[in-house]
Amino acid sequence: MNFATPNGFNLDDSGRRMVVDPVTRIEGHMRCEVNLDSNNVIRNAVSSGTMWRGLEIILKGRDPRDAWAFCERICGVCTGTHALASVRTVENALGIKIPNNANIIRNLMQATLYAHDHLVHFYHLHALDWVDVVSTLKADPKATSALAQSISPWPNSSPGYFSDVQAKLQRFISSGQLGPFMNGYWGNPAYLLPPEANLMAVAHYLEALDFQREIVKIHTVFGGKNPHPNWLVGGMACAINLDGPMAAGAPVNIVQLNLVSDIIDRTIKFIDEVYLPDLTAIASFYKGWDFGGGLAGKNILSYGEFPGKANDYSNNSLLMPRGAIINGNLNEIHDVDLTDPDQVQEFVDHSWYTYPDEAKGLHPWAGVTEPNFVLGPKTIGTKTNIKQLDEDAKYSFIKAARWRGQAMEVGPLSRFTLGYAMGIAEFKDPVDRLLTNLKLPLAALFTTLGRTAARGLEASWAAHHMRRFFDQLMANLAAGDLATANTDKWDPSTWPADAKGVGFAEAPRGALGHWIHIKDAKIESYQAVVPTTWNGSPRDPSGSIGAFEAALLNTPLADPNQPLEILRTLHSFDPCLACSTHVIAPDGGELISVKVR
Amino acid sequence: MTPAMPNIQTFYEMMRAQGTSRRSFLKFCSLTAAALGLEPLYASQIAYAMETKPRLPVLWMHGLECTCCSESFIRSGNPLSSDVILKMISLDYDDTLMAAAGEQAESILNEIPAKYPGEYILAVEGNPPLNEDGMYCIVGGQPFVDRLKAVAANAKAVIAWGACASWGCVQAARPNPTNAVPIDKVITDKPIIKVPGCPPIAEVMTGVISYILTFNQLPELDSRGRPVMFYGQRIHDKCYRRPHFDAGEFVQSWDDEGARAGYCLYKMGCKGPTTYNACSTIRWNGGVSFPIQAGHGCIGCSEDNFWDNGPFYKRLSYVGAGLGIEATADEIGLTGAAVAGAGVVVHAGLSAIKQHNRKKPEPPAAPKGDQS
Numbered sequence: 001m002n003f004a005t006p007n008g009f010n011l012d013d014s015g016r017r018m019v020v021d022p023v024t025r026i027e028g029h030m031r032c033e034v035n036l037d038s039n040n041v042i043r044n045a046v047s048s049g050t051m052w053r054g055l056e057i058i059l060k061g062r063d064p065r066d067a068w069a070f071c072e073r074i075c076g077v078c079t080g081t082h083a084l085a086s087v088r089t090v091e092n093a094l095g096i097k098i099p100n101n102a103n104i105i106r107n108l109m110q111a112t113l114y115a116h117d118h119l120v121h122f123y124h125l126h127a128l129d130w131v132d133v134v135s136t137l138k139a140d141p142k143a144t145s146a147l148a149q150s151i152s153p154w155p156n157s158s159p160g161y162f163s164d165v166q167a168k169l170q171r172f173i174s175s176g177q178l179g180p181f182m183n184g185y186w187g188n189p190a191y192l193l194p195p196e197a198n199l200m201a202v203a204h205y206l207e208a209l210d211f212q213r214e215i216v217k218i219h220t221v222f223g224g225k226n227p228h229p230n231w232l233v234g235g236m237a238c239a240i241n242l243d244g245p246m247a248a249g250a251p252v253n254i255v256q257l258n259l260v261s262d263i264i265d266r267t268i269k270f271i272d273e274v275y276l277p278d279l280t281a282i283a284s285f286y287k288g289w290d291f292g293g294g295l296a297g298k299n300i301l302s303y304g305e306f307p308g309k310a311n312d313y314s315n316n317s318l319l320m321p322r323g324a325i326i327n328g329n330l331n332e333i334h335d336v337d338l339t340d341p342d343q344v345q346e347f348v349d350h351s352w353y354t355y356p357d358e359a360k361g362l363h364p365w366a367g368v369t370e371p372n373f374v375l376g377p378k379t380i381g382t383k384t385n386i387k388q389l390d391e392d393a394k395y396s397f398i399k400a401a402r403w404r405g406q407a408m409e410v411g412p413l414s415r416f417t418l419g420y421a422m423g424i425a426e427f428k429d430p431v432d433r434l435l436t437n438l439k440l441p442l443a444a445l446f447t448t449l450g451r452t453a454a455r456g457l458e459a460s461w462a463a464h465h466m467r468r469f470f471d472q473l474m475a476n477l478a479a480g481d482l483a484t485a486n487t488d489k490w491d492p493s494t495w496p497a498d499a500k501g502v503g504f505a506e507a508p509r510g511a512l513g514h515w516i517h518i519k520d521a522k523i524e525s526y527q528a529v530v531p532t533t534w535n536g537s538p539r540d541p542s543g544s545i546g547a548f549e550a551a552l553l554n555t556p557l558a559d560p561n562q563p564l565e566i567l568r569t570l571h572s573f574d575p576c577l578a579c580s581t582h583v584i585a586p587d588g589g590e591l592i593s594v595k596v597r
Numbered sequence: 598m599t600p601a602m603p604n605i606q607t608f609y610e611m612m613r614a615q616g617t618s619r620r621s622f623l624k625f626c627s628l629t630a631a632a633l634g635l636e637p638l639y640a641s642q643i644a645y646a647m648e649t650k651p652r653l654p655v656l657w658m659h660g661l662e663c664t665c666c667s668e669s670f671i672r673s674g675n676p677l678s679s680d681v682i683l684k685m686i687s688l689d690y691d692d693t694l695m696a697a698a699g700e701q702a703e704s705i706l707n708e709i710p711a712k713y714p715g716e717y718i719l720a721v722e723g724n725p726p727l728n729e730d731g732m733y734c735i736v737g738g739q740p741f742v743d744r745l746k747a748v749a750a751n752a753k754a755v756i757a758w759g760a761c762a763s764w765g766c767v768q769a770a771r772p773n774p775t776n777a778v779p780i781d782k783v784i785t786d787k788p789i790i791k792v793p794g795c796p797p798i799a800e801v802m803t804g805v806i807s808y809i810l811t812f813n814q815l816p817e818l819d820s821r822g823r824p825v826m827f828y829g830q831r832i833h834d835k836c837y838r839r840p841h842f843d844a845g846e847f848v849q850s851w852d853d854e855g856a857r858a859g860y861c862l863y864k865m866g867c868k869g870p871t872t873y874n875a876c877s878t879i880r881w882n883g884g885v886s887f888p889i890q891a892g893h894g895c896i897g898c899s900e901d902n903f904w905d906n907g908p909f910y911k912r913l914s915y916v917g918a919g920l921g922i923e924a925t926a927d928e929i930g931l932t933g934a935a936v937a938g939a940g941v942v943v944h945a946g947l948s949a950i951k952q953h954n955r956k957k958p959e960p961p962a963a964p965k966g967d968q969s
Contacts, residue, residue, distance in 0.1 A: 021736070022692050028664070076663035076668050077668055180696060183696070209679045230896070239851075241859075371729075371774075482857070562701075
């Protein structure tokens with residue numbers, strides 16, 4: 001059957017169906033099905049979130065000051081970003097203002113998360129889509145060294161170094177126990193790097209695995225641990241003490257600050273001298289592989305992030321801007337208002353939930369979620385052994401989030417595209433430099449490769465902003481401002497009986513919104529619409545498809561039995577499924593049993 | 598004894614083959630011994646174990662979870678997670694890190710148990726939901742719970758990573774909409790090591806693996822299935838702020854003078870007095886800090902049902918301090934000490950977990966062999 005979607009894509013489900021379940025190297029559980037035509041080109045794509053935890057049901061009736069800890073456990077990969085959105089949401093509802101230092105520390109922690117999360121994503125979740133581990137055995141270490149030294153001053157680049165790494169890989173592979181590399185797609189013709197570039201990248205895979213644990217120590221200083229540092233409604237709990245006999249036992253003192261400063265320097269160096277050069281090198285070999293665009297450059301959304309001024313969440317304050325672009329018109333930036341009932345809405349007619357009227361979307365403050373695990377009539381298999389989903393019916397635990405009715409893409413590429421369209425130099429210049437280096441037009445940005453490149457550019461942006469935030473903090477401290485928390489409204493007796501709030505963040509993966517209703521000092525309802533709700537959205541009542549599905553279309557598979565290109569494009573979004581499948585039933589009501597029609 | 602697995606290299610052979618000198622290898626063994634809290638002489642026993650044991654196949658499955666346990670695991674500094682993954686064990690299945698997907702990934706869950714029956718470790722992050730026939734967590738089109746049981750059937754032992762697998766954690770908090778259960782509700786015939794925490798400390802995770810690998814037995818577990826070496830004491834017992842508790846010096850309000858002086862956080866709701874974990878001793882992320890040091894009370898994330906023992910900022914109304922710091926979780930449980938504020942008796946009763954008491958290793962001989 002051929003079908004033209006309202007958002008401009010042609011679907012054809014007549015060809016051979018291919019199922020990828022589980023999609024690995026992501027957070028959580030996800031399934032993908034595609035139809036391939038006779039040339040092994042993807043002509044229909046179906047992405048399904050295959051887990052549900054019901055976190056927002058669990059939040060009902062609890063103390064709003066505790067909500068950040070529950071929300072933080074929505075995701076341990078983008079750890080902290082849900083907690084940040086949550087404390088902002090509660091502060092918005094209750095009119096709580098935070099001190100400057102708390103705002104700066106939160107910005108620093110969020111930028112730290114970007115740097116860490118993007119680095120780990122690139123090397124440990126995404127690199128194996130571009131890099132053939134087994135091919136490294138054919139590399140000439142001298143040529144690898146020459147390549148590495150031609151693109152970066154990073155010191156681990158001698159022929160001996162790469163020869164050692166190659167020897168390690170040789171022995172590992174020849175041991176017969178391939179561990180996480182078992183059954184990989186090694187030798188697939190869609191791998192385009194020469195052996196030397198593969199060896200360089202695998203060496204950096206290992207270096208990045210060892211280095212990433214350093215970055216998060218910044219969270220440990222200010223939040224006590226990572227993953228899942230501690231946050232606080234009204235500021236941060238990490239009191240600062242720089243003088244006197246008790247400073248050594250205080251949460252933040254000069255020793256801890258020195259550690260943070262040192263880690264920032266090392267993070268900048270690693271990202272600028274390893275991550276970005278690797279990204280450019282890999283892109284130079286793949287620049288002809290221009291698939292995976294989908295909604296990129298067409299329909300994009302960002303809520304904005306990093307308030308330059310404490311308690312000011314307007315675009316005047318946000319260092320990373322808020323806005324929406326639709327239909328690819330980069331000359332018109334639409335304002336985004338999370339309180340407007342007509343803007344952010346969620347639909348469930350293709351999701352495993354039920355609404356009284358599934359033709360309509362609901363704003364999160366009015367959100368209804370009642371699980372309804374129903375498989376459509378064209379499903380192949382049984383309830384507990386699904387061979388093929390029926391995408392004409394309900395097929396995912398992810399709701400379909402829409403902005404003014406439009407499917408949108410969110411994430412680093414959307415943020416950079418928005419910054420580019422607004423002419424902000426710190427976003428536009430790095431994009432232009434990269435495109436010039438690679439001799440590519442702007443359109444090349446709106447691809448799988450562009451999505452991956454934007455994440456790398458953003459990691460560098462974040463690392464340099466870590467330094468900026470740290471310097472701001474030190475200037476504040478030097479001026480005698482030590483405050484980290486505002487407790488004026490800590491006591492629930494100071495709260496109104498009824499309050500609604502909305503808070504947002506730009507998570508590493510994209511736009512994140514939390515909506516709360518507080519009644520009699522308890523959570524009456526809580527709703528989160530997360531990045532992968534946008535990107536991984538199923539079809540909506542109009543038939544529009546989401547960003548994952550759109551991006552997979554028209555991509556050829558080099559080997560129709562290996563999902564390498566599917567993984568490459570899905571991973572370019574950095575999917576987070578635990579985030580996207582959580583939703584609330586306002587009454588915590590009974591769960592409805594499955595019916596296979 | 599572990600049956601011979603001739604096609605698998607030992608850890609030592611792997612390290613030597615990769616260019617590590619014997620001197621460096623022995624130094625590594627000393628560091629491992631220190632990380633495990635063992636006397637230096639045990640380093641040679643570790644070396645012996647690593648010279649003779651094959652790399653252990655590990656299948657790491659994910660249920661309902663947030664992946665914080667995997668993220669914590671890769672933070673380990675001693676040993677480095679890269680060494681654990683590439684040298685110490687054979688991490689044959691881990692959907693967060695593995696290259697393969699779909700059929701190529703799922704076939705491994707059939708191949709490894711068939712190839713090494715009774716000789717692989719099943720590590721579980723997250724837990725199975727039972728409602729909706731298990732279909733609130735679907736892997737390969739099937740309920741996660743079914744696949745979990747199938748892979749557990751031939752495992753040598755099972756590690757329950759984190760609060761989800763150990764106790765249920767956040768998705769099992771009231772009203773537990775998916776009926777998510779800890780893995781010992783569905784795996785009942787295997788030794789299970791519970792390594793709770795949300796997440797567990799990285800070096801505790803790699804410490805448990807190193808211990809099993811080194812001594813070829815499970816660490817000593819308490820009545821709830823936790824390794825006593827890491828979960829034998831309350832955070833409060835070894836908290837560096839404990840003298841302020843004893844002196845009656847408390848933080849009264851966030852960012853007050855007491856907060857800046859590092860006073861005790863008990864009045865701010867700290868759950869350190871009722872939480873068994875190594876945060877105040879091993880600390881987090883290479884010993885940088887831990888929640889109390891960073892100014893926020895402990896939320897008790899390694900305790901059963903901690904989400905429903907809040908609110909987090911409500912002070913505990915009874916602290917069983919009379920038992921002294923030597924009291925283990927079992928002793929406190931058996932005396933019936935309760936957290937009256939939460940209305941929950943902690944650690945009462947013995948679970949049905951199979952106990953594996955670690956034999957005291959024989960006093961090791963001095964290191965021998967070439968000292969190249």
